[in-house]
Amino acid sequence: MSSHATTAATVVKQLLYHHRSFTLTSLHFNRRRISSSLLAVSSYSTTLSSSTRNTKKLNRKDNSVSSSISNNRRALTDSVVKRRTRSDKKFDEDSFRQFGDTGTHIPVMLGEVLQVFYSRKVHTFVDCTLGAAGHSSAILQTHPEIQTYIGLDCDPVAHEKAKAKIDLIQTATNSHDSTSNLKAHTFLRNFKNIRSTVSEVDEKLLISGVEGILMDLGMSSMQVNNANRGFSVLCDGPLDMRMDPQASLTAEDILNSWPEAEIGKILRDYGEENNWRALQKRIVKARLSGGLHTTGDLVDLIRSCSSGGKGGRQGWIKTATRVFQALRIAVNDELKTLESSLYDCYRCLAPGGRLAVISFHSLEDRIVKQTFLNIINTNVSDENNKNVSSENYDEKETWVKQMIHGVGGTILTKRPVTPSEDEEKLNVRCRSAKLRVIQRH
Numbered sequence: 001m002s003s004h005a006t007t008a009a010t011v012v013k014q015l016l017y018h019h020r021s022f023t024l025t026s027l028h029f030n031r032r033r034i035s036s037s038l039l040a041v042s043s044y045s046t047t048l049s050s051s052t053r054n055t056k057k058l059n060r061k062d063n064s065v066s067s068s069i070s071n072n073r074r075a076l077t078d079s080v081v082k083r084r085t086r087s088d089k090k091f092d093e094d095s096f097r098q099f100g101d102t103g104t105h106i107p108v109m110l111g112e113v114l115q116v117f118y119s120r121k122v123h124t125f126v127d128c129t130l131g132a133a134g135h136s137s138a139i140l141q142t143h144p145e146i147q148t149y150i151g152l153d154c155d156p157v158a159h160e161k162a163k164a165k166i167d168l169i170q171t172a173t174n175s176h177d178s179t180s181n182l183k184a185h186t187f188l189r190n191f192k193n194i195r196s197t198v199s200e201v202d203e204k205l206l207i208s209g210v211e212g213i214l215m216d217l218g219m220s221s222m223q224v225n226n227a228n229r230g231f232s233v234l235c236d237g238p239l240d241m242r243m244d245p246q247a248s249l250t251a252e253d254i255l256n257s258w259p260e261a262e263i264g265k266i267l268r269d270y271g272e273e274n275n276w277r278a279l280q281k282r283i284v285k286a287r288l289s290g291g292l293h294t295t296g297d298l299v300d301l302i303r304s305c306s307s308g309g310k311g312g313r314q315g316w317i318k319t320a321t322r323v324f325q326a327l328r329i330a331v332n333d334e335l336k337t338l339e340s341s342l343y344d345c346y347r348c349l350a351p352g353g354r355l356a357v358i359s360f361h362s363l364e365d366r367i368v369k370q371t372f373l374n375i376i377n378t379n380v381s382d383e384n385n386k387n388v389s390s391e392n393y394d395e396k397e398t399w400v401k402q403m404i405h406g407v408g409g410t411i412l413t414k415r416p417v418t419p420s421e422d423e424e425k426l427n428v429r430c431r432s433a434k435l436r437v438i439q440r441h
């Protein structure tokens with residue numbers, strides 16, 4: 001980034017965090033600088049060297065020959081998939097630092113998300129998952145034409161933090177630009193209520209539709225890092241795992257009172273955990289001695305079930321991560337909510353409007369992929385007949401590689417986009433992220 005752009009970034013940072021006033025000209029100048037710096041696309045070649053190194057490292061650690069072969073195979077498959085899907089957008093470390101806050105949350109694939117909406121005039125935008133408002137702040141900065149902005153989060157801590165940021169941007173935008181009429185609305189609400197929320201803001205908007213929607217699924221770092229929320233395998237805390245602390249069901253309720261078969265089903269279907277039977281039995285047996293009440297209790301149980309009690313990514317931590325994921329999905333009913341909300345989000349889009357979804361595990365990604373196909377009314381067997389390469393795309397955008405056209409819309413990402421290697425190096429939590437985008441006809 002040039003020194004001008006760095007200065008611009010610093011000024012916007014001040015706007016966001018210190019609420020200082022500055023002139024209309026500087027606001028415009030900064031916005032333009034940020035947009036061009038965020039969206040400068042240059043060719044970026046990915047190498048397999050880091051995944052090969054990872055594979056070698058795994059092999060050294062693993063004593064068993066057979067598991068080393070299967071680890072190798074998995075790593076190779078992963079690296080081939082990654083090579084095909086990696087973002088070719090040059091990673092912009094300055095904006096990563098500007099809009100990300102290590103104390104709260106760093107927005108994942110920020111440059112790629114901005115790219116999705118960059119070529120469009122976006123007058124109305126909905127962020128279904130505010131978090132720390134990293135994506136939202138950047139979108140509002142790069143789209144001064146936005147008039148109606150809606151942000152939702154079901155977590156009160158995230159909502160409060162994001163609301164403060166968004167309110168600040170709204171005040172600064174409207175007071176420094178006489179032509180701007182940004183109306184920002186934030187809600188402490190589940191995104192499954194997107195349709196009623198849009199209608200509450202403006203009934204007509206539900207008919208005309210919104211031009212951009214973002215879903216950045218999963219947890220924010222604020223949630224993972226707070227031991228009291230019970231999301232972290234590594235910090236001891238209550239077995240809670242509710243995204244919305246007003247919801248009634250906790251992980252503790254499930255572990256200590258749900259039928260044994262249901263526990264097994266959760267571990268198998270939502271955690272994709274091979275050892276689900278043994279874990280299911282141990283969890284139910286633990287009820288005889290008072291049950292499980294803290295994440296530490298659950299981790300101890302998992303460690304005692306894992307062969308040899310080995311730690312590290314290949315050992316109990318991997319199993320614990322799967323078990324925690326399974327419980328979190330069940331507590332928050334994440335998969336059903338996601339599927340129905342994807343349909344509702346799409347129905348909220350204006351013609352030509354885009355819905356971008358970032359998912360963090362294969363169960364979510366499968367739902368996004370299949371629901372997008374259902375929405376455009378194309379089933380997997382037709383998929384090959386309907387593929388269109390971006391060369392036939394009249395609004396050619398370099399990030400669009402292969403699309404799938406259907407009756408109801410166009411999937412702009414036949415394959416999902418995954419983070420660049422540079423982003424992965426700086427933010428390990430983005431490793432499993434996948435971005436998929438659909439555009440309404």
Ligand SMILES: C[S@@+](CC[C@H](N)C(=O)[O-])C[C@H]1O[C@@H](n2cnc3c(N)ncnc32)[C@H](O)[C@@H]1O
Nearest residue numbers: 107129131132133134135153154155190191216
């Ligand atoms: C990965 S974070 C979003 C981070 C955000 N994009 C940013 O840049 O700061 C996901 C957020 O979605 C929220 N969330 C998850 N499921 C939700 C749902 N069903 N309805 C509303 N918010 C949800 C979580 O509380 C969390 O704050």
